Amino acid sequence: MVLRCELCRIEVPDEHVLADHTNGKRHQALLTARERFETSQQSSIYVSNIKREHDVNLLKDYFSRFGQIKNCFIDKEKHVYAIVEYESVDSANKCLEYSEEYKLHDGTRLKVKQRNHHEFKAKRMLISEQEFLNINKEKEIEQHGILIQLLNSRSTIDEQAEAIVQQEKITDDTLKIREDFFKELEAMFIKYFPEAKLCLIGSMANGLATILSDMDFVLILNETYIEPQRILSSNNSGESMTIDENSCSNDADIQQQHKFKRNASDGSSSRSLSPPLPPTSHSADDLLQMSIPDRLDYIRRLLRSYAAHVCRVQRIAQARCPVVRFCHKQQKIFCELSINNHLAVANTELVRYFLLFEPKLRSLLCTIRLWIKQKDLLGRGHRFNTYTLFWMIVCTLQLDNKQLPSVQSLAERANHKRQYGPWNCSIPDLNQIERNISDVSIEQLLHNFFKFYSTFNASQHELSPWTGKLELKTSTTNLFSISDPFEHDHNLTSHISQTNWLKFQEECSLAIQILDESAKKRQNKSWGLSLILTRKSLPQKNFVHEPHYHQSQSMNTIEFVVNQIDEEEFQLHVESILKDILLFEQINYEMISKKRPASPS
DSSP: OOEEETTTTEEESSHHHHHHHHTSHHHHHHHHHHHHHHHHHHTEEEEESOOTTOOHHHHHHHHGGGSOEEEEEEOSSSOOEEEEEESSHHHHHHHHTOOSOEEOTTSOEEEEEEOOOOOOOOOOSSOOHHHHHHHHHHHHHHHHHHHHHHHHTOSSHHHHHHHHHHHHSOOHHHHHHHHHHHHHHHHHHHHHSTTOEEEEETHHHHTOOOTTOOEEEEEEOSSOOOOOOOOOOOSOTTTTOOOSTTTTSOHHHHHHHHHHHHHHTOSTTOSSSSOOOOSSOOOHHHHHHSOHHHHHHHHHHHHHHHOTTEEEEEEEOSSSSOEEEEEETTTOOEEEEEESOHHHHHHHHHHHHHHHHOTHHHHHHHHHHHHHHHTTOBSSSSSBOHHHHHHHHHHHHHHTTTSSOOHHHHHHHOSSOOEETTEEOOOOOGGGSOOOOTTSOHHHHHHHHHHHHHSOOTTTEEEETTTTEEEEOOOSSOSSOBBOSSSTTOBTTTTOOHHHHHHHHHHHHHHHHHHHHSOSOOTTSOOTHHHHTTOOOOOTHHHHSOOOOOHHHHHHHHHHHHHHSOHHHHHHHHHHIIIIISOOOOOOHHHHHHHSOOOOO
């Protein structure tokens, strides 16, 4: 008989081993962690209706009347909610039982309720995606330093851009591992769906991948078009936030997963929560007739049972495009698989078409992607992604003397028509289209990109790769709009926050200034792209409000630091900040005095 410890997610052969395990350090540590997690939730309250000018200190001052506060944080992106954690459960209950209004000094009436409680789940022994990124951070910083030195040794900005492309390119060994992984998955799916086809999409499919890129797949069962789901975004953006492995799913999806696990584990002899699937072929039509959760559950169980190197398999049913997420156990490759997502396949082919049509797009994208990453504007959440950046670049070139054709003109010239639902996804042969960009330098294209978006009026216009024109804005819900090249009613930038958009525009303005001032190579100095990739700009709030410094406070801080460390060590730290971070240059006064002509007597 196989027994299972649900807390640690492990199976043991008998009761004696289970007793030893429950007395072990790992199990006891998780018991303590679960108790701490549950106490934290019970001691916390959820606060909404806060304003931009409200900060953590203001909330702490107000809610401290009910008891001592342990922690408090405010939603960083939309600034619409806060979580206040007390030192004790009694303090939280006292706050919730408060009969009067929660009214601040400025008249704001806050809404307070109990924080949502979620089930505790122990972390798997496999590291998470965020932990993987943190582990690679140190290596990435080291490689970035090498890249900056390499850029300073180049003679032109075009050469610098090419160096960035080579640096960002995925290695041959890593590419081989990923190709083998794709072939293994492809063979497994063909075994159970003989007429199906597994397609690789995204950056891995069009040569834009880096070492940290995910792998995205589409399982094409037949030509049936599946309409993307219309998921309404909740104003209560943070309340259902969870820290477990299902954090990307909503509550209904999590409940469905729990229900499936309970049904699957009724038998005491079952080896896992999801029983293995029978090794037989299945009809694609039968799978497509299932509900979305059942369809994803089937693929999830198939991956768990028969896919080599796969772990952390979970379904995401409540999403615009429902997917199954999983991970390569050894290589830590994070993957997503969707079903019959023909638009994603067509979009990948279109990106590859433009990259072949104009190779300079690759240099432009890699440079701008690295630049925007240094500004903390690239990644998950309310930031930009590679796909959005690509079409932002294409739109600037379509509008600039039609250096790139519109997607509509490409579809009209295609001999083979391809239609998915209401969307025309046709693409012509490369030799049918005349190129009109080869004589423009990367430097000029970068300058045009930064100039265009630094002055772009997002409140009046929106961008359309399909028409290749500026369109009058039809939606007032999104600050910046750029439509998908095929699915025209889908805004690629609907997730980007106002703060990040304004910061992006400010960074574009700063990039223009830097390139104008130092576009030519300078001996023993940083120049060109190395400057826009190293100079860290201030947060967006610092562009709006001038910071005020108090001399007495600064002097006291300096005196405190000097008293703590040796004077010589202190000077070395100051030199390091000036030279390595602020990029100041050391001046040889003796050499200057020798070169300077003598003053006339």
